[in-house]
Amino acid sequence: MPEPDPYENPKEAVAPTGAGGAMDLAMSEAETLERGGTGRPRSLWSDAWHQLRRNPVFLVSALLIVFLVLIAIWPQILTGADPLRCDLSKSQQGSAPGHPFGYDTQGCDVYTRTVHGARASITVGVCATLGAALLGSLLGGLAGFFGGWWDALLSRIADVFFGIPVVLGGLVFLSVVTSSTVWPVVGFIVLLGWPQIARIARGSVITAKQHDYVQAARALGAGSGRMLLRHVGPNAVAPVIVVATIALGTYIALEATLSFLGVGLRPPTVSWGIDISNAAPQIRNAPHMLLWPAGALSVTVLAFIMLGDAVRDALDPKLR
Amino acid sequence: MLLEVRDLYVEFRTRDGVAKAVNGVTYSVDAGETLAVLGESGSGKSVTAQAVMGILDTPPGRITGGEVLFRGRDLLKLKEDARRAVRGAEMAMIFQDALSSLNPVLTVGDQLGEMFVVHRGMSRKDARAKAVELMDRVRIPAARERVGQYPHQFSGGMRQRIMIAMAMALEPALIIADEPTTALDVTVQAQVMELLAELRRELGMGLILITHDLGVVADVADRIAVMYAGRIVETAPVHDIYKAPAHPYTQGLLDSIPRLDHKGRELYAIKGLPPNLTAIPPGCPFHPRCPRARDVCRIDVPPLYRVSEERRSACHFWEETVDASSA
Amino acid sequence: MPPLLEVRDLVKHYPLTRGVLFRKQIGAVKAVDGVSFDLRPGETLGIVGESGCGKSTVAKMLVSLERPTSGRILYKGEDITGLSGRALKAVRRNIQMVFQDPYTSLNPRMTVGDIVGEPFDIHPEVAPKGDRRRKVRELLDVVGLNPEYINRYPHQFSGGQRQRIGIARGLALNPEIIVADEPVSALDVSVQAQVVNLMEKLQTEFGLAYVFIAHDLSIVRHISDRVGVMYLGRIVETGTDTEIYDHPTHPYTQALLSAVPVPDPEAREQRERILLTGDVPSPTGIPSGCRFRTRCWKARERCALEVPLLAVPAAFRDADTPARHDSACHFAEEKRVVPGDPRGHTG
Numbered sequence: 006m007p008e009p010d011p012y013e014n015p016k017e018a019v020a021p022t023g024a025g026g027a028m029d030l031a032m033s034e035a036e037t038l039e040r041g042g043t044g045r046p047r048s049l050w051s052d053a054w055h056q057l058r059r060n061p062v063f064l065v066s067a068l069l070i071v072f073l074v075l076i077a078i079w080p081q082i083l084t085g086a087d088p089l090r091c092d093l094s095k096s097q098q099g100s101a102p103g104h105p106f107g108y109d110t111q112g113c114d115v116y117t118r119t120v121h122g123a124r125a126s127i128t129v130g131v132c133a134t135l136g137a138a139l140l141g142s143l144l145g146g147l148a149g150f151f152g153g154w155w156d157a158l159l160s161r162i163a164d165v166f167f168g169i170p171v172v173l174g175g176l177v178f179l180s181v182v183t184s185s186t187v188w189p190v191v192g193f194i195v196l197l198g199w200p201q202i203a204r205i206a207r208g209s210v211i212t213a214k215q216h217d218y219v220q221a222a223r224a225l226g227a228g229s230g231r232m233l234l235r236h237v238g239p240n241a242v243a244p245v246i247v248v249a250t251i252a253l254g255t256y257i258a259l260e261a262t263l264s265f266l267g268v269g270l271r272p273p274t275v276s277w278g279i280d281i282s283n284a285a286p287q288i289r290n291a292p293h294m295l296l297w298p299a300g301a302l303s304v305t306v307l308a309f310i311m312l313g314d315a316v317r318d319a320l321d322p323k324l325r
Numbered sequence: 326m327l328l329e330v331r332d333l334y335v336e337f338r339t340r341d342g343v344a345k346a347v348n349g350v351t352y353s354v355d356a357g358e359t360l361a362v363l364g365e366s367g368s369g370k371s372v373t374a375q376a377v378m379g380i381l382d383t384p385p386g387r388i389t390g391g392e393v394l395f396r397g398r399d400l401l402k403l404k405e406d407a408r409r410a411v412r413g414a415e416m417a418m419i420f421q422d423a424l425s426s427l428n429p430v431l432t433v434g435d436q437l438g439e440m441f442v443v444h445r446g447m448s449r450k451d452a453r454a455k456a457v458e459l460m461d462r463v464r465i466p467a468a469r470e471r472v473g474q475y476p477h478q479f480s481g482g483m484r485q486r487i488m489i490a491m492a493m494a495l496e497p498a499l500i501i502a503d504e505p506t507t508a509l510d511v512t513v514q515a516q517v518m519e520l521l522a523e524l525r526r527e528l529g530m531g532l533i534l535i536t537h538d539l540g541v542v543a544d545v546a547d548r549i550a551v552m553y554a555g556r557i558v559e560t561a562p563v564h565d566i567y568k569a570p571a572h573p574y575t576q577g578l579l580d581s582i583p584r585l586d587h588k589g590r591e592l593y594a595i596k597g598l599p600p601n602l603t604a605i606p607p608g609c610p611f612h613p614r615c616p617r618a619r620d621v622c623r624i625d626v627p628p629l630y631r632v633s634e635e636r637r638s639a640c641h642f643w644e645e646t647v648d649a650s651s652a
Numbered sequence: 653m654p655p656l657l658e659v660r661d662l663v664k665h666y667p668l669t670r671g672v673l674f675r676k677q678i679g680a681v682k683a684v685d686g687v688s689f690d691l692r693p694g695e696t697l698g699i700v701g702e703s704g705c706g707k708s709t710v711a712k713m714l715v716s717l718e719r720p721t722s723g724r725i726l727y728k729g730e731d732i733t734g735l736s737g738r739a740l741k742a743v744r745r746n747i748q749m750v751f752q753d754p755y756t757s758l759n760p761r762m763t764v765g766d767i768v769g770e771p772f773d774i775h776p777e778v779a780p781k782g783d784r785r786r787k788v789r790e791l792l793d794v795v796g797l798n799p800e801y802i803n804r805y806p807h808q809f810s811g812g813q814r815q816r817i818g819i820a821r822g823l824a825l826n827p828e829i830i831v832a833d834e835p836v837s838a839l840d841v842s843v844q845a846q847v848v849n850l851m852e853k854l855q856t857e858f859g860l861a862y863v864f865i866a867h868d869l870s871i872v873r874h875i876s877d878r879v880g881v882m883y884l885g886r887i888v889e890t891g892t893d894t895e896i897y898d899h900p901t902h903p904y905t906q907a908l909l910s911a912v913p914v915p916d917p918e919a920r921e922q923r924e925r926i927l928l929t930g931d932v933p934s935p936t937g938i939p940s941g942c943r944f945r946t947r948c949w950k951a952r953e954r955c956a957l958e959v960p961l962l963a964v965p966a967a968f969r970d971a972d973t974p975a976r977h978d979s980a981c982h983f984a985e986e987k988r989v990v991p992g993d994p995r996g997h998t999g
Binding site: 510540 | 702703810812813840841842843844845846848849852867869870871873874875893894897898907908909911912913914915916917918919920925927928930931932990991
C-alpha cells in the first residue's frame with residue numbers, strides 16, 4: 006500500500022497560513038519521520054535489545070561466545086580425553102585418526118588441549134576484563150563526575166600503576182603470590198588494567214556531564230545518582246565498551262606472555278597461552294602446534310570485539 | 326563579469342542517500358559589487374561557495390554539473406595546482422569561526438606573513454613587515470606589538486579582523502565571506518561589517534556575502550540571491566526585494582522576523598520545516614510550506630521568471646506575490 | 653500584584669586560583685556583579701546583552717544551577733539562595749528552564765517520552781504513575797508535536813521540534829516561572845517565529861512568567877513586557893519595551909540599538925550608527941566607576957570615580973516622558989536611534 010500523502014491526510018491538516026504556531030509542524034513531521042507505532046513505552050535498553058536481536062554480527066558473536074563458555078565449563082562436550090595424558094613417542098607428530106590436530110612436543114593431543122585450554126584463557130580474559138572494566142569505570146567515572154581532590158588523588162594513583170612495567174611487575178607480583186589457580190594472574194591483570202579504563206571513563210564522563218541535558222536534569226531536581234545512571238552513564242559508556250573488548254584480547258595474550266615467562270599459569274593447568282608459548286619455538290618444524298591454540302585465541306578475541314561493537318552501536322540511537 | 330556561476334549542481338553521499346545540496350545555482354558578481362546570498366541552514370549557500378573556492382570535501386561531496394567562470398575561465402576545469410594559485414591570490418574566503426580558522430600554535434604575524442612567503446616568495450623579515458602593515462589596515466591597535474601574539478590572545482572581533490587581513494593580503498579580486506559576523510556581538514559585528522565594506526570600496530573587489538541575517542544584507546548588499554533547498558528562488562537589487570518580494574519564501578522570511586521599532590503582534594511563521602535534501606519535494610521545493618501553492622506547484626519546477634531587467638523569481642505566481650506584498 | 657521573584661544585589665564571582673596543593677586566589681571573574689530586578693506573575697522580563705555580560709549566569713542562578721556569591725533571590729518572599737535538599741526540590745518545581753542549544757539539551761539516549769516524563773519520575777507527587785504516559789502525550793500535543801512520536805529519539809527531530817520537546821519538559825511540572833536562555837538563537841529564522849509564537853501562546857494559556865534572555869534585541873522587544881540591558885555583569889538600563897527601545901537614555905543601550913542591522917535598505921544611508929571602539933573589558937579587570945566608560949564617547953572624569961546607580965536619572969526625575977526610567981549613567985540623555993518602519997506597522 007502506498008504511503009498516504011501527508012499533505013492530503015485530513016488528520017494532519019494544517020491551519021491556513023499566517024496562523025503560525027504549533028499545529029503547522031504536524032505536516033512536515035510526517036514528511037521527515039516515517040510514521041511510527043505508539044504501542045508500549047520503550048526505553049534505551051529495550052530498544053537496544055530489540056536492535057541487537059536483529060543484528061547478524063551480534064547473533065554470530067553471541068553464539069560463538071556461548072559456545073566457548075560452554076566448552077570452558079564442560080570441555081567433556083567435545084572431548085572425552087585427558088589433556089594431561091601424553092605420549093612422548095608421538096612428539097610433534099601431525100594429525101592422525103582420532104587426533105585431528107596432531108600432537109605437541111610432549112606428545113599430548115593438541116585437540117584435547119585446545120578444548121581444555123578454553124577454560125583458563127576465557128576465565129582469565131573475561132574475569133580480568135570484567136574486573137578492570139568495573140573497577141576502572143567506577144573509579145574513573147566517579148573521579149570525572151565529582152572532580153576536585155577525589156579526581157586529583159585518583160588520577161595520581163592511576164599514574165603510578167601506569168608506570169609499572171608489565172613484565173617486571175608480573176615477575177615480582179606473581180613470584181610472591183603463587184597459587185595453582187588462575188586468580189593471581191587475574192588479580193594482577195586487573196591491578197594493571199584498571200587505570201587504562203579509568204582514564205577513558207573519566208574523560209568520557211567529563212565530556213558527557215558538560216552537556217546541557219545533565220544541567221536540565223539538575224534543574225528538575227534530579228539527584229547525583231539519577232544524573233549518573235540515566236544521563237551521564239549511558240552517554241559515557243561507549244568508549245569504555247570499545248576499550249574493554251579490545252583489552253580482553255590483550256589480557257588473554259598477556260596471560261600467555263606471563264605463562265611463557267613461567268610466572269603466569271603453570272602446568273598442570275592447561276591454557277592457550279601456555280600452549281602458544283610452548284609452540285612458538287617449534288613453528289618451523291611443527292606449525293600445527295601453534296595454529297590451533299592461536300586460532301582458538303583469535304576467534305575468541307574476535308567474537309568479543311564483535312560483541313562489543315554491536316552492543317555499542319545498539320546503545321547509540323543515532324545509528325539505528 | 327568577475328565571477329559567474331552557471332547551473333551548478335553539488336551532491337553529497339550520506340548514510341540516508343544522496344543529498345542534493347545544490348541544484349542548478351546561477352549567480353554572478355561584478356568587480357566592486359556586493360552580492361548577498363541569503364538562506365537558512367541547508368539551503369546550499371555555503372556549499373555553493375565551497376564549490377566556487379574549490380574547497381569542497383570530495384568525497385562525500387561531488388560537483389555533478391555546471392561551470393564556475395572566473396574572469397572567463399572555468400575553474401572547474403582547472404588542475405588542482407592551477408586552482409591553488411587562484412585561491413588566496415585572486416579569490417579569498419573569510420569563515421564564520423575565526424578561532425578555528427587560525428592555527429593556535431603560530432603567531433598571527435607568521436600566519437599573515439605566510440601568504441607573502443608562499444605566494445610572493447618574500448623573505449621572513451619582509452613578510453613580517455607586511456603583516457604589521459595589514460594589521461594596521463584592518464585597524465588592530467598596536468599592530469607592531471601584537472604581531473608576535475597568538476590567536477587566543479585576541480578577542481573574537483580582533484580575530485575576525487585578522488581573518489579579513491589574511492583574505493585581503495594579496496589583494497584578491499573576489500572575497501567570499503561565509504557568515505563573517507554571525508559569531509560576533511552586535512556592536513562588534515557593526516565594526517567588522519563596516520571594515521569589510523570600506524576595504525571592498527578601497528580595493529574595488531567583488532564581495533559575496535553569505536548570511537542568514539536579513540538585517541546585515543539590508544545594510545551592505547547591492548544585490549541579493551535568496552536560496553532555498555539548493556536553488557535560487559529570487560534574485561534582485563536589494564531595495565526591490567525588501568519593498569516587494571517576488572517569492573513567497575522571501576516574503577515569509579521578511580514577515581517572520583520581529584521588528585526593532587515596534588512590538589508587533591503575533592509573528593508570521595512559515596509553516597513546516599525546510600525539506601530533507603535527500604527527498605526534495607517534486608515541483609517547486611517550497612510548495613509544502615507555501616501559502617500560494619496550487620496544483621501546478623506540485624508538478625512543475627518553476628524556472629527563474631523574469632520580473633524586471635534585474636529581477637528574477639522562481640515562483641509560478643510571482644506577479645500575485647509582488648502585487649500582494651507591494652499593496 | 654506582589655512580585656513572584658525578587659532578585660536583590662545578585663553577585664557571582666568565580667575565583668581565579670593558582671597552584672595545585674596550596675591554592676592561592678589571584679583574582680576573580682566577576683560574571684555577575686550586583687543585579688536586581690523583580691518578576692511579576694504572568695509577565696515577560698527580557699534580559700539583553702552581549703556575550704560575557706553575565707546574562708546566562710543570572711539564568712543559572714535563578715534556577716539554582718549556580719549558587720550566588722552573595723545577594724538574594726526571593727521567590728514569593730522566601731529566600732531560595734541557600735536552600736538545599738527537599739526545600740530546593742520543591743522550589744525547582746516552580747522555576748523551570750529552557751536551554752539554548754536544542755542539540756545538547758536533550759539526552760540522545762532517552763526517548764522523547766522519557767525526556768518529557770522525567771520530571772514526573774523526579775517529582776512523583778505531580779502525577780500518579782499510571783497517569784504519566786497520558787500526561788506526556790498531552791504535553792507533546794500542547795507544544796505542537798504529534799503525541800505518537802513519544803517513542804522517538806531526539807536526533808529524529810529538527811532543531812525547532814527539539815526546542816518544543818525542551819519546552820514540554822519545562823512545562824511538565826506546571827511551573828510559574830520559565831527561565832529561557834537564548835531559546836531561539838540556535839534556530840533558523842523561519843523556525844524562530846514558530847517557537848516564539850508557541851512561547852507566547854503557552855504564556856497566555858498557563859499564566860507563565862518568563863525571564864527571556866537573548867542577544868537578539870528584536871526578539872526581546874517582541875516578546876517582553878519589560879527589558880533589562882546588561883553590560884559586564886550589571887543591568888545598566890531597565891524599563892518597558894517602549895522606554896528602552898524608543899527612548900533609551902544609557903549610551904550603551906543607544907550604541908547597542910544603533911548597531912542592530914535593520915532589514916530595511918532605505919535606512920542604511922539615513923541611520924546614525926554609534927560605532928563603539930574597542931572590545932568589552934575582561935570580567936577579571938572591570939574598570940573603576942562606570943564600567944562602560946572605557947568605550948563611552950561621553951565619559952568624563954566623574955565616570956572613573958563614581959559608580960552610577962541604576963535609578964531614574966536626575967534630569968528626567970520630574971519629567972513626564974517615557975525617558976523617565978532607570979538608567980545607570982551620570983550623563984543620561986535621551987537619544988532615538990531606532991529608525992521607523994517604511995512599510996508601516998502592519999508588517
